[in-house]
Amino acid sequence: MSVLSISNLSKSYKKHLVLNEIELTIDGPGIWALVGPNGTGKTTFLNVITNILPADSGTVEMLGKSNKDPSIFKEVSFLQDNSILFDYLTGYDHLKYVCDVNQIPKTRVQEVAEYVGMENYVHKVVGNYSLGMKQHLLLAMSIINKPKLLFLDEPLNGLDPTSSILMRKILRELADQGTTIILSSHNLAEIDRVTKQILFLKDGKLIEKDLSEHEITFYHFIVSDPTKAMNLVSDKYVTDNIPNGLKVQLSNHQLNEMIDLLKEHKIEIFDIEKEVTGSEKLYQEIFEVGEES
């Protein structure tokens, strides 16, 4: 049984086709990032999958059940944007409400509030929350039922570095414990930190990519004689000039060769820094975005 199985899924707003016969099967736990430029249909996709919006055609099954079966939400959650929160209620009220609706023991409220680090403000009204605090509450609401399948729409929005680190830790822990997570995000650097599995949404279709098959590693060498070093290796490797040094595309094995070569020619190495190209490079290729020079 697949965790998520989507077949022939289409959705238009009047004549504007946003999702075009999408197919997707996800079988195991892990994290998948849903990526695409503004307005490509990420929110529409998540809303249609979770049956908040009706599809024009196609089927969606989660954990073996149709997305039209309300009982799936015992095991499936969707973190939407903070417009679903009520300013005059406390975080505790929101969490207790989710427990009441889904017959979850109230003991989970305190447990989950502590887990997402909101125990100090859980009894304050949401109207006084910052954007990041609201994101914590939304996360708490979406994991209080210990979901097997979790959708998150822009969960990293408005988070400071401390909160981003906590959010990443929580997502990884959930995935390690068996949850399948699909999150939409514009933040490619954050995505690189949580997953290598990317679903690019382009022209109404999903393009699935495993970043580990597309990674390229560059090493930045800061050396005593950059010109001499460049002359030595530029015919052999892909290279580029950087201030006080050079950037070279190398495998692990080639890295040792390169170090030996520089030493052999009495070129001093002051520093070596590793750079792995991640989702941004693929994003540029898929969406044909050029970099300004």
Ligand SMILES: Nc1ncnc2c1ncn2[C@@H]1O[C@H](COP(=O)(O)OP(=O)(O)OP(=O)(O)O)[C@@H](O)[C@H]1O
């Ligand atoms: N209710 C609606 N009626 C008509 N058009 C809509 C509606 N909701 C969204 N759209 C259009 O559908 C397209 C996809 O919107 P959607 O919000 O799903 O994109 P998105 O990828 O989530 O965007 P963003 O990254 O900016 O959040 C956009 O062109 C948007 O203008």
